[in-house]
Amino acid sequence: MKAKMKLTTYQQEMLDGKHGEAKQFCMDKLLDFGKAVEATEMVDLVLTLNCCPIYVKDRMEPERLKKLNEYDLGHSPLYDPIFAMKDAHVHDESGTECGNDPYMMQLDKAHEIKGPPNGKPWNFEIPGKGSFKLDKEMVAGFQAGYDKLMEHGWLPWLSCNPYLNTRIPKMGEYAASSESSAACYINTILGARTNREAAINTIYCAYTGCLPKYGSHLDENRAAKCIVELTDEVRDNIKGMADWGALGACIAEKAGNRIMAVLNLPKKMGPGATKNLISCASPGMNDPMLHLMGYTPESPTLEAAFKGNMPKNPERFVVTMEDVIEMYRHLNALSPAPGPEKAKPVDIVIFGCPHATWDEVREVARLVKGKKVKEGVKLWVQTDTPTYYMAQHYGDTKTIEDAGGHIFHQTCIAMSPIRHYPKNTVIATDSFKYVKLGGGFGPKWIYGNPEALVNAAVTGVFTPTARWEYWSKPRKERLESEKERPLYQGDRPMVD
């Protein structure tokens, strides 16, 4: 490549080995990548978000390799050379906070994989279908990898949401997030800059605190290229976490893998709603950024969202309620669950991908309060560590557990070998990301709103709500039915 990377004195010293073997090794790798993406300088990072490795001795030993092929996402061997270096350390001179996504289990419950099935994601049984238990050696390897990172100065969070409470990048700062939903949130809501960072780079970013400047770091790759407008009907009737996820998916789909300016958004977007809308990024878009007009720091006006390059007639797309309904249908058809349309049996109901915000946890608690989860069915809520303890402190955990559900931190079921869950396990969720990315894993997926999901956990079958019944009718029929039962009374939607 013609362009040569311009380095600061400190970056050059890292490359020359003056700050140790590990930093030199990582700088070398970053420069290789910088060449491929034609970068001319590095950015200084405040945050890297990565994935904790499984650290084992002799990973090529045939029996162990067989297990690793199932459990390792592919990242762990990349840490081996760094772990072998005596001077590997993060954060020291760079001040870059480094941490990791959730992984296969809650580490403080690791002893539970030794016991009988306890209904939790690392050790459970589905009546009539079989059982699943994490492999002890792999869990020990995960713990060893985590311990090693702690020695190196990584922060202990295992969550996809550190931007909410642990390291909140500010406008203009740079981050390297290989967690796509976090990347999209950091760019869109916080106005800091990150790619959906290629997840090999993030390892090297951690140890150097820098990364070639490319992609979403650059103004031109943050500009809106088209407009997506929501109808008033969408604006006024999006409710429920799955609605927000489906809406995000529709927006991403309409824009066809381009950054868009979104007009006519609902007036209030709570933390869960925002997170779910934004998490459309990974399955839906490659450039992790939306301009939510009226909300986001880089989107005060359309002119600003287009970064001064707004064409006279920008391409304009409209999202209708029919689109949102169609997205539900699409998601439910990817790996369809068997059974009658209005009563599909479920095995697992899961909330919290990306990790549930407190308002989401509270909603599950409110819906399940005083009820009992059906025997054999799992109700799981995954969240980050601060929310986990908040829910414990304020009683939400007790409500969920009294009903027979479970709440976890540090975990993501998709980061365990879900491919080896009992055959034909049916999982119901409000996570667009799970259904879209997990569609190939083997389980059957149902996509629905929390109300229908909790009801499914209690009855054992997923039944669409009255609200779905209403909106899924053809428009003409829907409007006919409104004559008998008006949708609006005053300005409040009557269909719940």
Add this chain to the structure above:
Amino acid sequence: MEKKIVLTGIARSKGKAAGEALVNRQRIGWAFNHVGNEDGMVMAPGADTKGKIVTGKIFVYPTTAGSTSGAFSLYYKCKVSNHGPAGLICQEVHYIDINGAIAGEIPAVDKLDQDPITTIKDGDWVEIDAPEVGEKATVTITRKG
């Protein structure tokens, strides 16, 4: 009759490779949940190549989709589990896949003078010669008549 087509493009990851083409018209990523690390099997719902094995193939697709873990999952398939593709040809090799291809030591090429998705057919024999990142790369397609 054998038919030969020679295309030129830009190398995003360097190397030489040859293999049978596997063409996937949809965007697809290399994450373990899209293409199994343990067997190289395509699992992504709705993909043309769903159920097929990528191992040793020249994989042709528009660009990536989905998880950033595609980077290390591609590396893992190429270098550790030995179920990786031999080379990548895209309309645009996304950063995530560039990262994985460099670490996996397989060539990745884009910006060809014809659209690879329509020009290359399943089963074509494809040779990639990509000597230097950012420089010209050659793709030779041989089709049995």
